[in-house]
Amino acid sequence: MSNTDGHKAKKARTEDKYELLYWQGIPGRGEPIRLAFEEAGVSYEDSGNFTKLLTRNATKAGAAKLLNATHFAPPILRHGDVEISQLPNIMFYLGSKLKLAPEDxxxxxxxxxxxxxxxxxxxxxxxxxxxxxxxxxxxxxxxxxxxxxxxxxxxxxxxxxxxxxxxxxxxxxxxxxxxxxxxxxxxxxxxxxxxxxxxxxxxxxxxxxxxxxxxxxxxxxxxxxxxxxxxxxxxxxxxxxxxxxxxxxxxxxxxxxxxxxxx
Amino acid sequence: MSNTDGHKAKKARTEDKYELLYWQGIPGRGEPIRLAFEEAGVSYEDSGNFTKLLTRNATKAGAAKLLNATHFAPPILRHGDVEISQLPNIMFYLGSKLKLAPEDxxxxxxxxxxxxxxxxxxxxxxxxxxxxxxxxxxxxxxxxxxxxxxxxxxxxxxxxxxxxxxxxxxxxxxxxxxxxxxxxxxxxxxxxxxxxxxxxxxxxxxxxxxxxxxxxxxxxxxxxxxxxxxxxxxxxxxxxxxxxxxxxxxxxxxxxxxxxxxx
Structure with missing residues (x-):
């Protein structure tokens, strides 16, 4: 769903909370996302509640098998109706939302x-x-x-x-x-x-x-x-x-x- | 420079040629870009003329040192006033230009x-x-x-x-x-x-x-x-x-x- 047009959408977006789903307790691939939120002074939820999204099936020796129809691995970002993963993808998305990238x-x-x-x-x-x-x-x-x-x-x-x-x-x-x-x-x-x-x-x-x-x-x-x-x-x-x-x-x-x- | 607004800019963009700068003779990281141009039926120049952009300085044994103030490595895409590198970056850019991605x-x-x-x-x-x-x-x-x-x-x-x-x-x-x-x-x-x-x-x-x-x-x-x-x-x-x-x-x-x- 496009959130890019109109005053109403903009207002809704500002009110939508940001939710980061990532392993807890380590910087890892979640850290650049946290730094962006912190620099922008935006509140965000930082949780490990992605287990429901990822079916972990470690039947193969030595391999944790992440099987999901939407995401390959965390970090995952939720914002309003949008749910995306892959660190550079999340950053591109947040770059414009948090004004941490030029618009041109x-x-x-x-x-x-x-x-x-x-x-x-x-x-x-x-x-x-x-x-x-x-x-x-x-x-x-x-x-x-x-x-x-x-x-x-x-x-x-x-x-x-x-x-x-x-x-x-x-x-x-x-x-x-x-x-x-x-x-x-x-x-x-x-x-x-x-x-x-x-x-x-x-x-x-x-x-x-x-x-x-x-x-x-x-x-x-x-x-x-x-x-x-x-x-x-x-x-x-x-x-x-x-x-x-x-x-x-x-x-x-x-x-x-x-x-x-x-x- | 922003090319996103106005009829004139749009027209200019349509007329701007696409130029792919990449190693010649191999698929490599240039191939997904070529496939996008071919699928879209858009003409493009495919050349190895990026040597001027990259100063190759192989003084270190076993390491080719690419030193440049703009690009780390090819592929590089030129389109109008825009010049960008990094394969996923080029594809994101082309996705919307060539209508090979949804707009929402x-x-x-x-x-x-x-x-x-x-x-x-x-x-x-x-x-x-x-x-x-x-x-x-x-x-x-x-x-x-x-x-x-x-x-x-x-x-x-x-x-x-x-x-x-x-x-x-x-x-x-x-x-x-x-x-x-x-x-x-x-x-x-x-x-x-x-x-x-x-x-x-x-x-x-x-x-x-x-x-x-x-x-x-x-x-x-x-x-x-x-x-x-x-x-x-x-x-x-x-x-x-x-x-x-x-x-x-x-x-x-x-x-x-x-x-x-x-x-």
């Missing part, structure tokens, strides 16, 4: 583009600790994880960060503060989030790496200090990184200075 | 949702032959590839196909023919494309597997026989699968019946 075509699709690229980096971060099979333990794929993490640190992260540093350097409209246009968008929130996750997962590597990216580093601090974001990060609503998408395994991080010397 | 909010975002899930499956297909490092040879990561391909066949593909079979079964509006609403959308084109690529990469596995998915199998045949698509597939414009995203390595496919017996 080029701006709107540029924000979606950068968000998708950051989501790719996020997925690659996950695959450093699960390069073989998402449903198997890390310990059972550790050899491959060591190789993948090394390539990730040496080749993939620099490729992505070079790109986003260049985008910020190029964007004179915001004096290099934000990725697109003059104001903060949900792509900036995602850049903050991915850097935050990488700092948790690869602390030694990221400390050395971020020093090379002036614009990304200052965007990270700038988002962190936004009043609504700062209040959220200090609140109980914020879940700490633990053993979800972003994980810290000592051996996947860059070797420390001493180890490097010995090499 | 739920429909439009459901199509994007299913496309994104299929793009995830496509990315996972790529990772079966490159589970460790995208820039290294397959031969140098074959051990991990064998493990990842096995998990992909046994767990991941069934998870995705179960989902899409359920979506088709659920969609009474199209009599189970298409994923969303009454008509073909670009998500249906993508389902065709991913199945087509999987059939190339894992022929034995897919022959046995597709037999279990009645609605997906008939959607695949239905898309293949669309007049514009059939004409395209028989034309020189269609690039064959070879050593791109979808690759056939005998050893990554399911063991054949005899081998299975011996096991």
């Amino acid at each position: 075509e080029q701006g709107k699709f540029s924000v979606n583009q950068y968000f998708l690229t950051l989501a790719d980096l996020q997925d690659e971060t996950h695959d450093t600790h699960h390069p073989i099979a998402v449903m198997k333990y890390y310990e059972d794929q550790k050899d491959a994880a060591l190789l993948r993490a090394e390539d990730f640190r040496e080749n993939r992260v620099p490729l992505y960060l070079d790109h986003f540093e260049a985008v910020l350097k190029h964007n004179k409209a915001s004096e290099h503060k934000w990725l697109v246009g003059e104001d903060l968008t949900y792509a900036d929130l995602m850049l903050f989030h991915v850097v935050d996750g990488l700092k948790f997962a690869f602390p030694r590597f990221m400390e050395a790496t971020l020093a090379k990216y002036e614009n990304i580093s200052s965007l990270y601090e700038r988002v962190k200090e936004r009043p609504h974001i700062a209040e959220y990060l200090a609140s109980k609503r914020r879940h700490k990184f633990s053993n979800g998408l972003y994980r810290h395994y000592e051996e996947l991080d860059a070797p420390d200075a001493e180890e490097k010397e010995e090499k | 909010e739920q429909g439009k975002f459901s199509v994007n949702q299913y496309f994104l899930t299929l793009a995830d499956l496509q990315d996972e297909t790529h990772d079966t032959h490159h589970p460790i490092a995208v820039m290294k040879y397959y031969e140098d990561q074959k051990d991990a590839a064998l493990l990842r391909a096995e998990d992909f066949r046994e767990n991941r593909v069934p998870l995705y196909l179960d989902h899409f079979e359920a979506v088709l079964k659920h969609n009474k509006a199209s009599e189970h023919k298409w994923l969303v609403g009454e008509d073909l959308t670009y998500a249906d084109l993508m389902l065709f494309h991913v199945v087509d690529g999987l059939k190339f990469a894992f022929p034995r596995f897919m022959e046995a597997t597709l037999a279990k998915y009645e609605n997906i199998s008939s959607l695949y045949e239905r898309v293949k026989e669309r007049p514009h698509i059939a004409e395209y597939l028989a034309s020189k414009r269609r690039h064959k699968f070879s050593n791109g995203l979808y690759r056939h390595y005998e050893e990554l496919d399911a063991p054949d019946a005899e081998e299975k017996e011996e096991k």
Whole structure:
């Protein structure tokens, strides 16, 4: 159903509550959505009540089978009559509702583009600790994880960060503060989030790496200090990184200075 | 710049040519875009002229460094004043321009949702032959590839196909023919494309597997026989699968019946 026309629809939309259905207790793929709500100062329900939507059937060894006729996996967003899943899809939808994206075509699709690229980096971060099979333990794929993490640190992260540093350097409209246009968008929130996750997962590597990216580093601090974001990060609503998408395994991080010397 | 208002802008848009910038000679991530243009019967330029946009700097061993202030990687779409990259982003944009998606909010975002899930499956297909490092040879990561391909066949593909079979079964509006609403959308084109690529990469596995998915199998045949698509597939414009995203390595496919017996 289209909600895009007329005063009445607009009013109804403002009154419709936002409902996020996602695993509770972890940031995961729910976190960019939470950051968007928090930055916009919009109230939302954050619940794990998606079990009714997803029939979990773990008959196959090692595989949790999500079988549903509408959604492949959470996060799921409900808003009025609309119910959608897939993180970049939810963000595109919220970008216009929460005014966290420009309205013009080029701006709107540029924000979606950068968000998708950051989501790719996020997925690659996950695959450093699960390069073989998402449903198997890390310990059972550790050899491959060591190789993948090394390539990730040496080749993939620099490729992505070079790109986003260049985008910020190029964007004179915001004096290099934000990725697109003059104001903060949900792509900036995602850049903050991915850097935050990488700092948790690869602390030694990221400390050395971020020093090379002036614009990304200052965007990270700038988002962190936004009043609504700062209040959220200090609140109980914020879940700490633990053993979800972003994980810290000592051996996947860059070797420390001493180890490097010995090499 | 916004092109959304007024007759003049609309007319200009219709006259603007579509330009796809992508690697030539392979289907890759350009193919869903080509299929959309072909199905819509819209003329488009298909060129590899993106080298000026991407500064290729291969100083790091084994890594091609794409450094650009606007795009991370092709495919790139140019249309009038708009220039965007990221496959799902381009498809969302084209979905409304080429009338390959519903106009209502739920429909439009459901199509994007299913496309994104299929793009995830496509990315996972790529990772079966490159589970460790995208820039290294397959031969140098074959051990991990064998493990990842096995998990992909046994767990991941069934998870995705179960989902899409359920979506088709659920969609009474199209009599189970298409994923969303009454008509073909670009998500249906993508389902065709991913199945087509999987059939190339894992022929034995897919022959046995597709037999279990009645609605997906008939959607695949239905898309293949669309007049514009059939004409395209028989034309020189269609690039064959070879050593791109979808690759056939005998050893990554399911063991054949005899081998299975011996096991």
